[in-house]
Structures are given as C-alpha cells and as structure tokens.
Amino acid sequence: MLPPSTVVWLLVAGGVGSLVVLGWVLYTRRLDLLSPEPAAFVVLSLGAAAWTWGYALQFAAGSLTAKTAFDGPLWLGIAAVGAAWPVFGLTVAGDDDLLTPRRTAVLVGVPVTAALIAWTNPVHGLMYAQVGLADPAVWRPLVVTPGPAFGAFVLYSYAVNGFVAWRLWCGTRDARGDARMRRGLVLAAGALPLVVGTVGLLSATPSATDPAVDYTPAMFAVTTMLTGVAVGRYGLLDPAAVARDLVVAGLSDPVVVVDGSGYVRAANRAGERLLGGRADTGVHVDEAFADHPALVTALREGDATRVQTSVRTLSPDGGSIETAEAAAGGPPDASGSTGTSGRTDSTGSTGGRADGDATRGRREERAYDVSVTPLADTDGGAVLVFRDVTDRLRAERRLTVLNRILRHDLRNDVNVIEGYLDLLRTAVSEAGLADAERYLDVAERRTADLVTLSDRARTVDDIATGDVSFTRVDVGAAAADRCEQVRREHGEGGVEVSYDPPDGPAFVEAMAVFPSVIDNLIENAVEHSDRERPRVEVSVSVTDDAVEFVVADDGPGIPAADRAVFERGDEAALEDASGLGLWLVNWVVTASGGRIAVADREPRGSVVTVTHPRAPPDPLLTGE
Template sequence: MQLQYTPYTAPVFLSAVVGLGVGAFALKHRERPGAFPLAVFLIGASFWSFAEGMNLATVPLESKFFWTRIETVFSCVIALAWLTLVLEYTGNDEWVTPRTIALLLIEPVVVVGATVLRPALLWTEVSTVETAGFVAFESVTGLLYDVHVIYSYLLVLLGGALLLRVILFAEGVYRTQATALLIAMFIPLVGNALYVFGYLPPGIDPTTVGFLISGIIVAGTILRGQLLELVPVARHLARDEILENMEDRVIVLDDNQRIADINPAAAELLDRSEAAAIGERLETVLPDLAALLDDEAGTHVQTELSLEGEEGARYYNVRVSPLRRARGAVAGTLISLRDVTDKRQQRQRLEVLNRLLRHNLRNEMNVVAGNAELVERQLADPDLRERLDRITETATRITDQSDKVGQVSRTFDEDGTVMVDLGEAVRTEVRDARDRYPAAEITVDVSTDLDIEVDPAIAIALDELIANAVQHNDTDHPTVTVRVREADDFAALEVADNGPGIDPHELAVLEEGEETALEHGSGVGLWVVYWTVEQFGGRLEFENDDSGCTVTALLPDADEEDDPGTEQSDGIDGFRQALNPSDIGFSADD
C-alpha cells in the first residue's frame, strides 16, 4: 500500500489516542448519568479520527474512499451519542426511551446501509486531488449525504440549546460543566461545517483535530470540574422530590399571574388536579391571595392570610418571592402557604391560659400572704408563727416567680434585639446585686468589652444567675465571681460560686428540653436563663466540682462577621435552594 506523510496526520492520530483514553475512563464509570453516552461519543470520535488519519496517510483512491466510508459510519454515532449525553446530563432522560432511540436510529441505519451497499447515494463522484503537497480525497456529495449532515447538525444544535439553558440559569460548577461540554462539541462542529461547505481546500478537514481539543476539554472537566461526579440531574430530581412531597402549598406564577407550576398540596387546596390548575389565573382560584400580590407586586412578602374552605377558615403563613431573569426583570412569583391554623389556635390558648394563670396566681397568693400576716399578729405560739412565716415566704416566692415569667414573656414579645456592651451590663447588674445581697462577696472580672446583639432579657438572665448563686449557697460566706471573656466566635459570660452546685436532675430537665411527670425542675429560674440565651443563638454550659458551680452562657459575638452560607433554610427557602430555575425559565431573586 502506497503511503504518504502530511502535517495533519500526527495530530489526527493523537486525537484518536486521546479520545480513546478519555472514552475508556467514562466507560469505566458508565453507571453515572451521562457517562455511557459520553464514552460512546468519545470512542466514536476516536475511530473517526483514526479513519481520517488513514485517509490522509494512504494515496490510492480506493483506500481513501474506503476510509471515507468508515468515517461516515462513525459520524452516525457521534450526533446521537451527543444528544443522549446532554439529555441525561440535564435531567431530561425521560426522553431517552427505547422508542425514542429507535426513531432516532432510523436515519443512521439508512446511512450506514447506503455506505456499505449503495455508496453512490452519498457520493455521486469521487477522485483524488493534489493539494498542499499531498494527495487528498475529493468528492461530489449526493442528496442522502446532505440529509445526513443536516440531521446530525440538528441533533447537535438541540443538545447545545439544552446546555445553553443550563449555562444561562444554573450557577457554579454546573455552569462550568455545561460550558465545557458546549465548547467541546462546537469546536469540531465548526471545523466540520467549514470543511463540508467548501471553505477549506480538499483534504483539510479540521473536524478530527477539533475532537482532540474536545477530548482535552472533557478530560480537564472530569478532573477539575467534577464531571461524571456532580451533574444537574441530581438537583433536578431533588427539586421534583421536594416539590412533590412538601406539606407547604407551593405555587409558581408566570409574569401574568397564571399558575405555571404547583405541587400536590397546593392542588388539594384549590380542589383540583395539578394539570387542571396549571394555566389558571390566580385571581380566579385564590382572589384574596391575588389581591395581596397586587398590593406588593415585585417585592418579598411574608404575612398571614385567612382562606375560607370546606372546614371553615384556615390560616396560612404566606411567603412570596419574585423570580427574576438573569438581568433582573421580574419573570414570575414563587408562593408558599404554610397552614398555621392549629399552631395559631394553640398559641392563642396558651396566651390566654398564661395571662389567666399568672393573674389569678398572683392575686390568690397575695390573699394567702395577707391573711397569714393577719393571723400571725394574733398568735403567741412560736411554732405556729414559724409555720405562718413559711406560708408567707412560699406565697411570696410563687408571686415572684409569676412576676418573673410575666416579665420574660413581655420581653420576648418585643420585636428586635439591641446592641449591648456586655462588660458594662455585667458591672451594672453586679452593683445592683451587691445592694440586694450585702452578706455575699460578689466580684466582677471583665477582660474585654464585647458588643453583642441580644434581647433586653439578658439583664434578667444575668440577675437570675447571680441570685441563684447567692440564694442556694449553703456556706457561711457566699462568694460569686462574674467574668466576661472571648471564646472563639462567642462572648463567654461566666458566673461561678462556692456553693453546692446545681442538682444533676435540674440539668437533666434542661438537656431534655421539657418537663415530664417523672422529672421536673424545682423552679423557673434556670428556664428563664435557658430561654433567654437560646433566644439569640447562644448556649449554656454547667460545671460542678468540689469548689462550687460555674455556669457559662456563650453569646454570639457581634464583632464576628456573619457567614451567609450558614443560614438555615425552611419551607419556601429550602424549596428555592433545590429548585432548578432552568426547569421553568426563572431564577429566584434572593
């Protein structure tokens, strides 16, 4: 066989080697979405490149025509494998069915059959021509060849459109992967188009060299871009799973307030199927909600709304978020409705019981204490007077606890937090405590001034800790030390005493987070501290030892920058994170 050397032979054969290597790696991980069609694409491109290399290396027309037909056979695989890869990668693999594949294979099967049995349907004339110092293959193509080119380009462009959608609406690693895949396909596509439409001399076909670049891009994306490890299909499936199973009613509207998507819970609220609900105007199915959107168009809204149903009025916590396109234009609305009827009724009952209990308890205990004092004045028996003193003390303590709970409740009902100089707050409370407990030695050790953003109830919690340390101290000389120090991202407020420590069963109640019939605390003091510290993201630590007890309240330090990545998501926020905006053509505006 007569052979020749061309400057293009080496890179073409190199393309075959690179494609075969990367394709073999993808085939090894064929269980991952898109891996098998990627392997078919790369291995098919590798054999195409090898055939093109042999076409360049041989001189006789018969040999060149043989390798040209081999190239055409493998070109039938490339476009279909590429489209299948993109469908699986983007989560549209519901289209990859045996029926669809069979239909798409009709054209490639016809072309392969014609290539083997009736080449004249593809090439009406074949010849060789000398160009750039070597002998090249030249032909006049027939109608079937032109149809094959158009069909292949359409499959490639369809896959490119799906990837472009990911690029426009996804972010981070998904956008990087999709961009790499799009470039990897369109480099050889452009080269092939220049060759097919006669913009290059005969024999100069950059398609296979484009495959070399594609192989390098895909290999780099696998190694650095987590291709085959992290693909949008996982996010797509998670979005569907979250949307379908959320108890919250989730409705997606287009820019004309028509329902574009809806989950089963919302369809149940509207008393119709999901298919029937899509396309309905919101003002038709939920006029009260539509009126709310009209008043707050284009803004984030969180409010409570009452809707009438078969079971009467139900109350919903409504959260509305505009969906924006890439350039900021509002393209729709995402709505979440959380049924809070039961919680609302429970809260109302608790508020009423709380007010009645505290009001009645205080009044009744005042009656008990007052009558005990009157009876004590009429008694001469020391034992009976001592018992009355205990009655009075108990009534006073219960009244104080009622006042304490009321004060904490009122404080928690206030909106917002305040910036507090913790060191100055501690000094103020210690001064007041010294006046109330002159027999105790109360010292303060503030190593630094720390600004923290907390509820005003911090003063109540600190007062309760100092009072607990003094009142429950059984030594002859109670000592209490209050310290403030920095601890990582927290300000540590420590109250240490030389008393007997806190009973372990009291701490067990706090750790469980609730009181039970078998185990409960003796008072509300520790609960007040626990609620207060927990209210603004802090935590309590207790240490009992032979020298006494140390209670440490770790409070978030306002000097530390907030990390936006640590925010908790709930309800609609969780849905929005899992929602793939490319599914509906929107992007959530955070």
C-alpha cells in the first residue's frame, strides 16, 4: 500500500490536472458542447475532480460525520465519470452508432441511480451494510461492508468499462496515424485506473487498522497527462483533425503524410496496401521511398510538385514500390521519352522484387501520378497523394499503335497501289489487257486491305477512348454467318470451311465489337495459309458456365512474333499491321472477360481457343 500522504497528493494532483486540462481545452478549442464527445469530456473532467477531491477530503477527515459528509461529492464524481466515460470512449473509438438514445439513457441512468442510493444509504443500507472508522481514523478511508447495490454497481462498471476498452482497442488497431495515437492514448487513460484499482483491491487484506484503498481515482493524475497529450499533440476534440482523418481514410487514392523531419506520420489503407510495411508510422522517407529518389528530392525541396512513378503490385494483396523512375521531364510520348513539364516519368516495365507468392494473385504494374503538397504551418511536412493513371497511359500508348502502324503500313500500301496503277496505265496504253487485269486485281486486294486496316484502327480507337458498350452476343450465330461469308467470298474451290455449331444457345455478355474476334481469327487462318486450298475448322460449344469458340487450320502455324501478341498482351509485340488483328482479338477478349489460348496442331497448323463466361438466359429473348 502506498503511504496515505502519497495517495492524497495523487488524488489532489489528479483533480487539479483534470481541471487544468479542461480549462486549457475550453480556452484553446471551440467545442460544440451539444456534441457527445466534447460534452462527455467536460463532464468526465469535472467528475474526475469531484471524485479525487472528495476521496482526498474523506482520507483527511478524522470523524465519521466528516468522512460520510465527503461521501456526497465523492459519489457525485463517481456518477459523472461512470456516465461520461462510456460515451466519451465509444465516440473516440468511432462507435457513435452504438450510442442510441435508449442505450445512452441506461449508461447515464445507472451511475446516477447508484449515486442516489449511496446518498440515501442511511435509510436502507443497500450501498453499505455497515460504515465505520479506521484506527487511526485520520489519513484512512472509511471502513465499509458492501451492500447488494454496491456489488451490483461494481459488476456493471467492470462490464461496461471492459466493453469500452475492447472497442477502443479495436478502434486503435484499425486506425492509422494520428487517429491511432488518439485512440491509443484514450485507451491507456481509461485502462490504467481500471487495472491499478483492480490490482489494489484484489491484493488488499482490509482490516480496521488497514482498510482497503481504492486506487482508481489516484491514477487520474496520470490519465490527465495522457489526455492532454492526445488533445495537444494528436488532435483529440479537434473536429478538423478528426474530419481530415476520416476524409483521408475514405479516399480510394493512396495518401501518405510526412512530417517536417522526414518521417511518415500517417497513411490511409490504400497507401499501406500500395507501399506495404514501408508506409508504417515512424519510417523515414529515405527508407520508405528508397527506390524513388525523385520523391525524396521533392520532399526535401519542400515545393509543390508532381512526380510520376510506377508501382508493381500483387493483386489483390497489395505490393511494394519497385525501381521505375526516369529523369525529370514531361509526360511520356510514344517512345517512352519525356517532355519538359517538370515531371518524373516511368512507364517501362520493372523487373522488381518477387514480393509475395505468385499463387496469391497476379502481379501487375500500375503507374501513379504523385502530387507532393507541402503542409501549411510545418517545416518540411508534406502530403503525398498517389493518383492511379495506369488506364490513361495505357490508352495513350495504344493510340500510339495506330499512329505507328497507320504511318508505316498505309504509306507502303498506298505506294504499292500507286505503282501498280502506273503499270496499269502503261499496260492499257500498250493494249496489254491481260496484264492490266492482273494489276487491277492486286490493286483491289491492296485497297481491301486498307479498308480492313481502317476498320480495325477505328475499333482500337473506340475501345481506347472508352467509346464501347457491352451487349449480348450470339457466338454461334456470328460464327455461322462468318463461315458462310468466307465460302461466298472465296468460291467453292477457294477455301474449305467447316462449322460445328453448339448444341444450344451460345450467348455471352461482351463488347459490342466481339464479333470482330470471330472475323479476325477466321480471316487470319485463311490469309496466312500456305495451302492451295486452305482448310479451316470452326466450332462453338457450350457448358453450364462458358462458351468456347475454336478455330483450327492446316497452315504453317502462327509465327512467334504474332504469338507474342497473345503471350505479352501489349502493343510492344507488334511489328507491323499483320499482327494488329490478333492483338485486337486478344484485347477485346480480355476486356470482355474471356481468355484466349493458342496451340500447335498435329501434324501442322494451329488451334486458337476463345473461352468466355456464358451469359444467363434472357426470358425476353426466344431461342434461349
């Protein structure tokens, strides 16, 4: 047991500290006293002062009459703390929704009722069965025999305080940055008196000469300091700070806050997922952004700027920053170089570390435009907001495909047409009509190629700019129509096309341009065959949840350069327009939610299989 004088001084200090912190908060903060958290804080502070001073005066009094007289303010403080603490703790924990009017009435009503019972105890003896003096009486608490109401109130208090401590623990665990520190300090401020008081009561052996001492209010001197730190350092009772935390936490964009000393102060969940453990509070920017010197430089310079960088993530379980920065410059052009707008660019692929298990998700590189904004009223602090610009950059890069291919292949085809037209003019002038007819055939084929290329380019442009829609596509009907069209175009002896239809409806929910997949695959099999009479086998089959479209040919097989379009899935695999159709097939299938596979066929040829989730039956449509 602590010396009585020490206990009294702790009690006095706790009361003084509670009132000092309350006065400081009221002087420096504009509190809405009608809101639960500020109102509960004020009542809690006043109640702590009444409890500690009432207990201290009871300690110091020497007569039974004086000691029982000070039981009044003591129980006033107990009622105020007992009513205000659950409300305050739950609001700080973010569980305001638990404080319904009925529950709040119970939380306030039970401590107040207990105080009323204590004040009227001489009439009924429900709170204390017996009350007496210690020997000696001075510097000792009352010697009491608890009554049934006392036991019931103690059990209620432990249950409520335990629940509030648990909710504060959960809130602290789930919060980040200053919000975590606020909740953690309030949790410590609430748990310390509860734990110390419990240990003191369980370890005591009360007697007339050594009555049990309740150390709970004696700990208010420490809890006052913890609360003061939470208010002054971490924004407790500051609506603006709480609002900032809520806004940042709710942002889908990753946000990281760095203080003036270069340490990470806070990060929302998106930021933690993006950066992994390097977004933890207390990590220095040299470590957090070790692979991104441009970010570190921007933070040290302290000016508002923007940095563009790549992050390789393992979806859906987060990832880590990879080294993927280039020199300062402008947005990337078609070749990946930079301009002069003051950005740092990185759009290339990164080797990166093999974070995580490859079986847990698909590793994907995402490009971010990072805004670095200095914090007002701080020396070097800044907020980093990572804006995902991957889709925009992909669209820009895909549009460069059109520029490169159209610039190269259209010019070549036009030159060929012009050359054959010159020959045609010469042949006609010399009456070489047979040669003229052959030249015209070549020019017509080249012209048809230009039309096809233009159509594909328009499709790519529509998809890249988002000008697409999803619809129900009957794969079986589209395949049958295309096979019949090929037979008509090439005649009876030109191409042998067989078609194996599905047993039932073969509808998919896909891009409206999905039929172009069927066109391109069949056309590719016919055009690139080295047989005098190409053979193409087309089939469509359905399962309970998928539609499968297969094109098999007996040609030389798909070249490695064109097959890379399927394997890599990006425009870097394209050498010229010959692979544009396959690249478009892969893009449309993948964007529509399907997958594509390429295999060799024995003894020769290739097999391309497109698998797509089957659309659910539509009762408004017939034939399903």
